[in-house]
Amino acid sequence: MENQTVVDLCGDYPDDFIKQDIASNPNFVFENDSNYSAVELYDKDENAVFVNSFIECEHYVSGGWGYKPSVILESNLQTLLVGVILVFVFIKFIYSRINFSFFRN
Amino acid sequence: MKTFFLKNNFTKIIFLLLILIVPWSISNLTDSIEAQKITSDLAFYEIHTCEVSLTEFLIKNINVIYQDHYFIKSSDYSSITCFGKIAGITQVGYNFYINVGTNSLISILLQGAFWTLLISFISKDKERFYVKKIDYLRSLIFTAALFSFSFFAEVRFYEKAFYLLDLSDTRSYFLLFIILAFVLNNLIDVLLNRFNSVIYFVPFMYLFIGVFSGLNFHFYSLIFVFFGFVSFFTKNINKKFTTAYLIFASLWCINSVGPAYYFKPDKLRGLVSTMYDLNSTFYWSIYFFFLISGLLYLYKNNLKEFKFQSMYKNSLLVVVPILSLGYVGSANPFFNFMNFYYFGQQKVGTNNSSPLLLNQWSERLSWRGFSSSAETVGEFFALVAILGLFKIVKERKTTLLESFVLMFSLFGLYLSNNRAAFLALVLVFLIYFSKKQKLSQVKVLIGVSSFLILLIYSIGFENILQSISFSGNSILTQANLYKSGEFGNSALIALNNSYENKTLFSYIFSFLSFISFYLNRSELWGIFFSRYNPNFVEYLFGSGPFNFGQMYGETYIKETRSLLFPHSSILSLLVFVGIFGLLLVTIFFIFQYLKNKSNLNTIGKVFILFILLNIIKSDSLIYLSSFTFYTIIIYFILKKKNSTLFN
Incomplete structure (x- = not known):
């Protein structure tokens, strides 16, 4: 089954993709895919890794690696900003019904 | 008071x-x-x-x-x-x-809230200005959308302003739209209760310059463009102007398709296009149209009640803070930073804490202090000083505060080293004084002689002795000095040919050169002509409003000591609207002057004279504060009976 986070980070699943049980094979070596442009992934401590094939990327993403945490935080804060504004506008609208104005204008 | x-x-x-x-x-x-x-x-x-x-x-x-x-x-x-x-x-x-x-998104909210709060300190009008709900909403949405579009149009400038905000993603524009609409809504909500009072606070634009940190527009632009849209939706716009403007805008946009030129805004940040390409030209064309429409809407709706006295009083309140904050900021890094952020400066205030500094030839150096341009702030000080002097002559009395501020205005003018503004001040004061006091011919002669002595002293005696052929060629000489290639640009080739063939135009241009020499503008205007490289359409219709990108990006010239602007609003207009646009503006102004001549008295006339003299040799019209201040003065002088206006 396709994982949307994997698609976002690693790209579309190859047609011939078969999920392998890499974790149980300690001697597994990821082979570089010359057609695959390297992707940088991060863990929660902001450790970085470059992955050079879809299989490697999928493996890391499934294991919890992904976007840089600070990037996620920034994106969340930007969304929060809009959320706060919309809530503020809503509250202001409700209070305006009972003659309230933020700046006492 | x-x-x-x-x-x-x-x-x-x-x-x-x-x-x-x-x-x-x-x-x-x-x-x-x-x-x-x-x-x-x-x-x-x-x-x-x-x-x-x-x-x-x-x-x-x-x-x-x-x-x-x-x-x-x-x-x-x-x-x-x-x-x-x-x-x-x-x-x-x-x-x-x-x-x-200082994250730019937070800055929009923070600075927007700060300036809105400051406006809320102004006492309310008796009645809230009425804008239909539907017009309000439409204008709000269109204004926020236009400014959101500016982030797309000037993406090269803004990609360095927003941290991790992908400007190729539609979601980012939605976010920016929400933030701008929020700030604008709060601002307009506060403003509509003070619609007839805020206009008197225009001089405060010299203090609260209002450029958002990291962005390329003024807080005030939001207001003016909003009312521009209101004026558009309420069909309060001039059809002839709109038609003419549409023709110009279409030509600017068509002409801008092709290579893109980037322009670092520097001290013009807030009112200058940072890119010369289709998107940017399209944005600035729309922006300028609604800016002008908004200003006219504000002026028209205040025409009946407007009194110059109230604006004069507010001008007095601005002078001392500009000087003192400039000085405090120059000597204290923390205050310099705070000035920049909370007053919305285009450029950080000077760090030269010796305003009376001389150069190696013992000449006074101009001190810009708080302002981004010493020349523009010098003109403001001169205007305040004129207002004060006129009031003293007219009423034969003054208050302690007025005298105090008048002294500071003259001191500020001295620090700015704007000699042309000082001479214009002396000239208009002499004209007004001689008219008002009905002076005898002898006294007028003494006045004129004093002015001429001042003029010669200001120009320098050795410069007066220069030959006419030298001064008449000064711009061309400088332009040829700065050109980089063998032949130079289109304007320079045309000028050189004209001088070689001694055409009528060369004599007209020699006169301009002669004036520039005595205004100490030969080098600056020479640099302008070494850069100005219009094709035929650009020469006739210009490159679009506030668009220096093409001129500064297209032609390579020899290195100048800094980024030098044309130092003439007329030359800037030539770049923006071309010779045809410049002619239209001039004809329109002359027409308005003649049409409203019955409204004018001596004060009105000398004010117009002062402004015209200054914009010829300064960049004032490309700063929103002086652009607004000058247009407001000229509009009310022409449209309102001066005896009532200056009463």
């Missing part, structure tokens, strides 16, 4: 203080990281970026507030969590450059 300010505004004052203090004081107090004393070993601040708040840093390094080898700069490309914290410190020689994180 009547004040617009109410006494009981404690809630607002608390809010204001919070906005001033809290953003720079937020940090994680539970961690073990403490600010360190600043030394040449900056390892601590390299490791702990965005972990120490500015307040913590200043408590530990109190000397940074007042020692002039520290420079506090805002870093707009910072994360939201980094806002108000030390983003990095660099040492260059003995100087330390301290970067403080």
Whole structure:
């Protein structure tokens, strides 16, 4: 089954993709895919890794690696900003019904 | 003196203080990281970026507030969590450059709230100005959308302004739209209750310049463009002007398709296009149309009640803060930073704390202080001084405050070293004084002689003795000195040919050169003509409003000592609207002057004269503060009976 986070980070699943049980094979070596442009992934401590094939990327993403945490935080804060504004506008609208104005204008 | 300010505004004052203090004081107090004393070993601040708040840093390094080898700069490309914290410190020689994180999204909200709160201190009108709900909503949406579009149109400038905001993603524009609409809605909500009072606060635009940190537009633009849209939706726009403008705008847009030129806005930030390409030209064309429409809407709706006296009183309130904040900022890095952020300066105030400095030839150096342009602020001081002097002559009395401010205005004018504004001041004062006092011919002659002596002293006696052929060729000589190739650009080739063939145009241009020589503008105008490279359409219709990108990007010239602007609003207009546009503007102005001549008295006439003299040799019209101040003065002088206006 396709994982949307994997698609976002690693790209579309190859047609011939078969999920392998890499974790149980300690001697597994990821082979570089010359057609695959390297992707940088991060863990929660902001450790970085470059992955050079879809299989490697999928493996890391499934294991919890992904976007840089600070990037996620920034994106969340930007969304929060809009959320706060919309809530503020809503509250202001409700209070305006009972003659309230933020700046006492 | 009547004040617009109410006494009981404690809630607002608390809010204001919070906005001033809290953003720079937020940090994680539970961690073990403490600010360190600043030394040449900056390892601590390299490791702990965005972990120490500015307040913590200043408590530990109190000397940074007042020692002039520290420079506090805002870093707009910072994360939201980094806002108000030390983003990095660099040492260059003995100087330390301290970067403080100032995220641009937060800045829009913070500065927007700060300036809206300040406007809310102005006392309300008796009645709220009425704008139909549907027009209000439409204007709000269109204004926010237009400014959101500006981020797309000037993407090269803005990609360095927004941290991790992907400007190729539609979601980012939605976010920007929401933030702008929010700020604008609060602002207009407050403003509509003070619609007839805010117009008197235009002189405050010289103090609260209102450019958002990291962005390329003024807070005031939001207001003017909003009312531009209101005027458009209520069908209050001039059809002839709109038709003519549409033709010009279409030509500007068609002409801008092709190579893109970037222009670093520097001290013009807020009212200059940073790109010369289709998107940017399209945006600035729309922006300028609604800016003008909005200003006219504001003026028209205040025409009946407007009194010059109230604006004059507010001008008085601005002079001393401009000078003192400029001086305090020049000597204290912390205040310099605060001035920049909370007053919305286009460019950080000067760090030259010796306003009376002379150069190696013992000539006075101009001191810009708080303002980004010494010349423009000098004109403002001169205007305030004229108003004060006229009032003294007219009423034969003055108050202590007025005399005090008048002295400061003249001092500010002296510091700005704007000799042309000073001479224009003397000239218009002499004209007014001689008319008002009905002076005898002898006294008029003494006045004229004094003015001529001043003029000769200002120009320099050795310059007066120069031959006419030398002064008449001065612009062309300078233009040829600065050209980079063998032949130069289209304007320069045409000029050289014209001089060689001794055409009628060469004689007209020689006269312009002659004037430029005595105005000390030969070099600057020469540089302009060495750069100006229009094709036929551009020569006729220009490149579009506030668009210097093409002129500065297209032609390579020899290195100049700094980024020098044309130093003539007429030449700037030539670039923006071309010779045909310039002619239309001139004809329109002359027509308006003749049509409204019955309204004018001596004060009105000399004011117009003063403004015209100054815009010929300064860049004032490309600064929103002076653009608004001059248009408001000229509009009301022409449209309102001067005896009532100046009563």
